Each structure stands twice: as C-alpha cells, then as structure tokens.
Amino acid sequence: MPGVTPPDDGDDWSALTDRELPVAAAYEWAVLPSCGAVVLFSGTVRDHADGRDDVAHLTYEAYDDQVVAVFETITAELRRRWPDTGRVALLHRTGRLELEESSVVAVVSAPHRPEAFAAARYAIDALKESAPIWKHEVWAGGSDWGTDAHQVADPRTVGSA
Structure with a gap:
C-alpha cells in the first residue's frame, strides 16, 4: 500500500494505507x-477499551x-444530504498502530459551521458502521478483536430515521 497524498484534482479524497495518516x-x-468551516476528526489509539x-x-x-x-458511497451520500459541501477526505490506516497514532481521519469543509x-x-459515523x-486489540491481559464489531451497514442508511 502506498502512502497517502491529496488528489491532484477533485474535491473527494478517499484512501486506505498502511502508512502514517497525513x-x-x-x-x-x-x-x-468558498468554505468558512473545516471540521477535522482524527481517531487515535487510546490506552483502554470496554473492559480492557x-x-x-x-x-x-x-x-x-x-x-x-x-x-x-459515504461521500456521495454526504453530498446528497449537504449539497454545499466543499471537500471531503476519508482516510483510514491498516496494520499495527501504537498509542496516540491516528487510525482514521474524516475532514469536511463547507460554507458554514453547522453543515460542516x-x-x-455523518462521515465518521457512516465509516465506522x-x-x-476490523480492529485487533492487544492489552496487558491478552488480545482479541475489538468489542464493537458488527455487521457492516449500507452507508446511505446511517443516521436515517
């Protein structure tokens, strides 16, 4: 898997990599x-999990x-729900990650704060769902797959009532 760099053109950046996330x-x-708001979510490796x-x-x-x-698909649905969105980046890392490293990044720019x-x-929730x-955790008492494992959902249904 190569490193991750922004696309040369377009407003969508989706990538999976085994390298450090940019x-x-x-x-x-x-x-x-045209966008007065940028929201960046970075999920990092923490030192605990449910019961671990x-x-x-x-x-x-x-x-x-x-x-x-x-x-x-997530980005297309996001743009359907918030049509004035500027740029969207969804990046995820694979392989071994140490404490405090970023495992996932979701970035959205939009003209206004509420939409961003x-x-x-929505982007991070849909990605997670x-x-x-899949996440494998190693802790002081052992190792196992993450406790939040679930069937994958259609991203178009995430957050729908």
Whole structure:
C-alpha cells in the first residue's frame, strides 16, 4: 500500500494505507475560499477499551478491495444530504498502530459551521458502521478483536430515521 497524498484534482479524497495518516495535509487540502468551516476528526489509539485496561497497541485489517468504494458511497451520500459541501477526505490506516497514532481521519469543509459539523459527524459515523475494517486489540491481559464489531451497514442508511 502506498502512502497517502491529496488528489491532484477533485474535491473527494478517499484512501486506505498502511502508512502514517497525513492529518495536517488533509486539513490544508480541505480549506477552500468558498468554505468558512473545516471540521477535522482524527481517531487515535487510546490506552483502554470496554473492559480492557492497558491497551498497548492495535492492528487494523480491512477488506482492501471494498473500503475505498464504501468511502466513495459515504461521500456521495454526504453530498446528497449537504449539497454545499466543499471537500471531503476519508482516510483510514491498516496494520499495527501504537498509542496516540491516528487510525482514521474524516475532514469536511463547507460554507458554514453547522453543515460542516453535521456532515463530518455523518462521515465518521457512516465509516465506522459501513466500512469493512476490523480492529485487533492487544492489552496487558491478552488480545482479541475489538468489542464493537458488527455487521457492516449500507452507508446511505446511517443516521436515517
């Protein structure tokens, strides 16, 4: 898997990589003259999980051939719900990650703050619910797959009433 760089053209950036995520570059790429708001969410590896203390590191595995397609579906649905959205970046890392490293980044720019926050919240929630990515946790007492595993959902149904 190559490193991740912003696209040369277009307003959508979806990627899966085994390299460090370019958090600052994703933010800078999302800034546009027409957008007064940029919301960046970065999910980082923490030292605990439900019922598990002293998490030492995580390993992410993904169904590589499907992840970017799911990210693109999320972005299309996001743009349907918030049509004035500027740029959208959905980036996820695979492989072993240490404490405090970014495992996922969702960035959305929009003309106004409310839309940027709502769209970014949808982006990360839909990614977590619909992307075929799995987390293996290693902690002081052992190791196992993440406790929040679930069937993948259609991203178009995330957040729908």
